Amino acid sequence: MKLELRGITKRFGAMTANDNVNLVAEPGQIHCLLGENGAGKSTLMNVLYGLYQADGGEILLDDKIVKFAGPGDAMAAGIGMVHQHFMLIPVFTVAENVILGHEPTKFGGLLDLDAARKQVREISDRFGFEVDPDAIVGDLPVGVQQRVEIIKALMGDAQVLVFDEPTAVLTPQETDELMAIMKQLREAGKAIIFITHKLREVKEVADKITVIRLGKIVGEASPKSTANELASMMVGRAVDLDVEKGAPKLGSPTFKISGLSAWNHAGTQVLDDINLEIREGEILVIAGVQGNGQTELTEAIIGMHGRTAGSIELDGQQLIGKNVKQVLDLGVGFVPEDRTEDGLVAEFTIAENLMLDRSDRKPFAKGLSLQLAYLKKFAQEKLQQFDIRAQGIESKASQLSGGNQQKVVLARELSRELRLLVASQPTRGLDVGSIEFVHEQIVATRDSGIPVLIVATELDEATQLGDRIAVMYKGKVVGVVPATTSRSVLGQMMAGISA
Amino acid sequence: MKQSLRTPISLAVISLIGLWLLVASTGATTMIKTATDTDIFALPDIAINTTVSSAIAFALMVLVAAASFYFARKLNKKTPLWLILIYGFGLIYGILVWLFAGATMPISALLSGALALAVPLVFGSLAGVLSERVGIVNIAIDSQLLAGAFISALAATLSHNLYVGLIGAIIGGAIVSWVLATFAIKYVVDQIIVGVVLNVLIVGITNFFYSTLFADNVSLFNQPPRFDRILIPLLGQIPVIGPVLFNQTLIVYLMYLAVAGVWVALFKTRWGLRVRAVGEYPKAADTVGIKVFRTRYISVMIGGALAGLGGAFFTLGQVGAFGKEMTNGAGYIALAALIFGRWNPIYAAFAGLLFGFAQNLQYGLAIIGSPVPSEFLLMLPYALTAIAVAGLVGKVTGPAAAGKPYIKS
Numbered sequence: 001m002k003l004e005l006r007g008i009t010k011r012f013g014a015m016t017a018n019d020n021v022n023l024v025a026e027p028g029q030i031h032c033l034l035g036e037n038g039a040g041k042s043t044l045m046n047v048l049y050g051l052y053q054a055d056g057g058e059i060l061l062d063d064k065i066v067k068f069a070g071p072g073d074a075m076a077a078g079i080g081m082v083h084q085h086f087m088l089i090p091v092f093t094v095a096e097n098v099i100l101g102h103e104p105t106k107f108g109g110l111l112d113l114d115a116a117r118k119q120v121r122e123i124s125d126r127f128g129f130e131v132d133p134d135a136i137v138g139d140l141p142v143g144v145q146q147r148v149e150i151i152k153a154l155m156g157d158a159q160v161l162v163f164d165e166p167t168a169v170l171t172p173q174e175t176d177e178l179m180a181i182m183k184q185l186r187e188a189g190k191a192i193i194f195i196t197h198k199l200r201e202v203k204e205v206a207d208k209i210t211v212i213r214l215g216k217i218v219g220e221a222s223p224k225s226t227a228n229e230l231a232s233m234m235v236g237r238a239v240d241l242d243v244e245k246g247a248p249k250l251g252s253p254t255f256k257i258s259g260l261s262a263w264n265h266a267g268t269q270v271l272d273d274i275n276l277e278i279r280e281g282e283i284l285v286i287a288g289v290q291g292n293g294q295t296e297l298t299e300a301i302i303g304m305h306g307r308t309a310g311s312i313e314l315d316g317q318q319l320i321g322k323n324v325k326q327v328l329d330l331g332v333g334f335v336p337e338d339r340t341e342d343g344l345v346a347e348f349t350i351a352e353n354l355m356l357d358r359s360d361r362k363p364f365a366k367g368l369s370l371q372l373a374y375l376k377k378f379a380q381e382k383l384q385q386f387d388i389r390a391q392g393i394e395s396k397a398s399q400l401s402g403g404n405q406q407k408v409v410l411a412r413e414l415s416r417e418l419r420l421l422v423a424s425q426p427t428r429g430l431d432v433g434s435i436e437f438v439h440e441q442i443v444a445t446r447d448s449g450i451p452v453l454i455v456a457t458e459l460d461e462a463t464q465l466g467d468r469i470a471v472m473y474k475g476k477v478v479g480v481v482p483a484t485t486s487r488s489v490l491g492q493m494m495a496g497i498s499a
Numbered sequence: 500m501k502q503s504l505r506t507p508i509s510l511a512v513i514s515l516i517g518l519w520l521l522v523a524s525t526g527a528t529t530m531i532k533t534a535t536d537t538d539i540f541a542l543p544d545i546a547i548n549t550t551v552s553s554a555i556a557f558a559l560m561v562l563v564a565a566a567s568f569y570f571a572r573k574l575n576k577k578t579p580l581w582l583i584l585i586y587g588f589g590l591i592y593g594i595l596v597w598l599f600a601g602a603t604m605p606i607s608a609l610l611s612g613a614l615a616l617a618v619p620l621v622f623g624s625l626a627g628v629l630s631e632r633v634g635i636v637n638i639a640i641d642s643q644l645l646a647g648a649f650i651s652a653l654a655a656t657l658s659h660n661l662y663v664g665l666i667g668a669i670i671g672g673a674i675v676s677w678v679l680a681t682f683a684i685k686y687v688v689d690q691i692i693v694g695v696v697l698n699v700l701i702v703g704i705t706n707f708f709y710s711t712l713f714a715d716n717v718s719l720f721n722q723p724p725r726f727d728r729i730l731i732p733l734l735g736q737i738p739v740i741g742p743v744l745f746n747q748t749l750i751v752y753l754m755y756l757a758v759a760g761v762w763v764a765l766f767k768t769r770w771g772l773r774v775r776a777v778g779e780y781p782k783a784a785d786t787v788g789i790k791v792f793r794t795r796y797i798s799v800m801i802g803g804a805l806a807g808l809g810g811a812f813f814t815l816g817q818v819g820a821f822g823k824e825m826t827n828g829a830g831y832i833a834l835a836a837l838i839f840g841r842w843n844p845i846y847a848a849f850a851g852l853l854f855g856f857a858q859n860l861q862y863g864l865a866i867i868g869s870p871v872p873s874e875f876l877l878m879l880p881y882a883l884t885a886i887a888v889a890g891l892v893g894k895v896t897g898p899a900a901a902g903k904p905y906i907k908s
Contacts, residue, residue: 049786051785051786070788071785071786071787071788072787072788072789073788075787075788081786083786087780087782087783087786087787088780088783089775089776089779089780089783090779090780090899091779091899092775092776092779096772099772100772100773100776100783100784100787100789101773101784101787101788101789102787102788103769103772103773105768105769109768109769109770110763110767110768111767111768111769111771111772152787267503
């Protein structure tokens with residue numbers, strides 16, 4: 001079945017998220033929709049799937065105009081969607097999840113779970129998914145959950161499949177398996193739309209590439225284009241994706257973690273005997289699939305994690321047992337993974353956010369009163385220095401783009417006397433320009449002779465930014481390797497197999 | 500991963516009650532009276548020595564606690580529910596025989612009184628199940644019961660017809676739950692706050708009408724007929740439980756149907772799967788074309804209608820008139836039964852029965868002049884709920900999206 005989007009326009013208030021977008025997906029083709037975060041890819045797909053109503057334009061299936069009032073209509077018309085955040089109910093079985101919305105029933109409206117199991121097995125066998133229809137979804141590994149999501153999308157004989165950023169949560173091996181599945185679906189004659197911002201994946205599977213920027217289609221690209229060419233189209237200017245960084249000038253190992261373990265509030269062990277060492281002027285990247293203990297590790301370092309055992313030493317001082325304030329005062333800079341939740345107070349101004357950590361002391365405070373004149377001068381300076389694009393220092397943090405929010409966090413953390421920088425997924429969800437800026441700042445911090453610990457979930461970032469890479473799996477460090485280690489070895493380590 | 504030792508340890512600790520029963524028993528004899536006039540064949544009364552019964556109870560409890568340790572450590576499994584039920588049976592048996600030492604325990608009377616107290620609790624907990632399973636926290640069960648009680652009395656008196664009273668109760672409960680649903684879904688108000696406000700509001704409204712209307716015109720507005728008991732042949736003649744369960748009013752029989760019906764609807768039908776999906780992850784339900792808001796309204800309102808029936812039991816099944824604040828907090832106990840029953844209609848119904856039993860026990864003990872303070876027994880259901888929520892009966896987690904409004908972007 002051929003899908004055509006013609007002149008789709010979608011506005012949210014004054015913002016135009018999609019501006020006259022045209023797109024054609026042919027059966028037996030993988031069509032990549034490439035664009036930065038916030039370029040309007042997901043909005044477009046939500047329009048296609050009936051979750052949003054377009055302000056203009058039309059959707060055509062096999063050259064006939066269709067209207068979708070909701071996702072139910074889109075599914076009935078043969079469109080299946082693999083969502084970025086899985087739309088699965090963790091406490092339901094695979095079969096229950098897959099049939100939701102179009103459940104087979106027996107007499108009297110009773111659920112026919114046998115029929116459901118059969119349907120799951122059929123699709124699972126046809127594509128070699130090896131999914132057990134009676135497994136509880138919440139117990140399955142992420143990669144398998146995604147296959148459940150794909151089975152769900154294929155139910156009702158979907159002919160057009162949309163994959164929305166499907167690799168964000170996968171290990172490199174799982175990503176390879178997904179690529180294979182997508183190729184298989186292409187052979188089966190499905191029209192596939194693959195939404196992503198990862199160039200490597202695009203180059204591997206795409207038959208056709210359409211690039212979207214700021215809500216507009218900027219053109220088509222050949223799958224043979226280089227990564228830098230694609231990135232330049234995506235961003236709208238020449239881009240160099242490589243991180244500029246010289247050889248490290250290593251000092252002494254001033255930051256040491258030994259025998260660190262931690263437990264969550266339910267008593268489950270989340271960190272298991274972590275031993276790491278970072279030297280002055282070195283970047284150590286913690287790589288691994290999300291949820292393998294990285295968050296807990298950074299929390300343990302800055303004193304936010306409740307139940308820990310072992311030792312974390314900075315400049316010979318023990319950090320365990322100290323509270324967050326004491327740790328920060330020892331010169332630890334911290335960029336949390338969720339900047340809107342943990343990094344900023346959304347309803348505070350830029351200026352207020354910039355002094356959050358030091359609002360109780362000189363030069364920001366004197367006695368009981370804040371030194372507003374000094375704060376103003378300080379904030380103006382940082383706005384300039386970190387190229388924060390905002391109307392002024394009185395703008396609320398919530399009004400900034402993701403990139404500018406992250407710059408505010410960095411400006412605050414880097415303006416202290418640092419002895420260690422800890423940054424968790426510092427470029428998550430940022431546009432390419434901001435990513436470049438954040439990388440530059442991190443490298444500059446390292447070059448000033450400070451140990452840096454970065455948590456990265458994308459391998460490209462890990463290998464480019466890091467001097468060494470520690471891979472975490474299920475709360476353990478699988479191994480610490482040089483940044484030049486091959487992707488396949490790192491991928492193995494991310495699945496728990498030590499090098 | 501190793502199994503937590505929480506359950507075995509809790510069981511072991513509670514077994515100390517059994518030990519105390521044994522130590523504190525005087526060796527007096529308790530008579531258990533089982534026979535009633537309608538039985539097909541009469542069972543003889545049983546005499547039990549309290550020391551023997553305490554020993555049996557304590558032994559049962561220790562055995563189950565030991566088995567629980569065995570399951571956790573050797574088999575690495577959760578303690579099965581039937582073991583915990585045996586444990587509970589031992590505990591209750593031990594306590595009961597001990598409490599009635601030197602007196603006669605009228606088993607049928609105790610049980611039928613318990614059932615009468617439990618009916619509103621069970622209907623109320625069903626309302627809670629239907630509401631929370633779809634993602635709306637229902638603190639307002641008490642107001643739905645009270646509205647049902649009030650309107651059923653009024654409607655039945657005005658029409659001289661019990662069935663009109665029942666229909667009035669259903670509509671009354673449903674309207675109150677519709678207000679809860681509208682504020683929670685459409686106006687995205689905090690569900691706990693709406694619930695509390697409703698509870699206070701309905702008390703206020705019914706008190707107002709009671710004082711201004713009912714008090715001076717009892718025969719005009721507040722003198723409804725009452726349902727007669729219907730004895731079901733054969734079933735009603737089974738010794739002990741027959742007269743308790745099957746010589747009851749229509750509302751009680753409706754309750755049996757409602758418990759079974761809600762269970763089948765929630766776990767065996769398309770509608771129930773959708774209800775549970777909406778209560779767990781509304782966005783996932785939305786993306787497969789399920790109408791989240793409509794599902795929520797319908798489920799909450801069916802729950803409210805059932806609570807209304809529970810309210811009608813006060814007026815049309817028991818008292819024969821509406822009284823000020825006559826639910827006496829039953830809605831809150833229903834809430835506890837719902838949690839104790841893990842959001843499952845059948846478990847919640849049994850929890851309701853247990854709570855009703857504990858309430859009734861204090862009356863029974865007052866009659867024989869037991870030395871145990873009745874307030875202590877009244878406290879038991881809540882202590883049990885607290886223990887249950889703390890995780891004795893396994894991990895207790897409600898529907899993931901309960902209390903969280905769904906906002907369509």
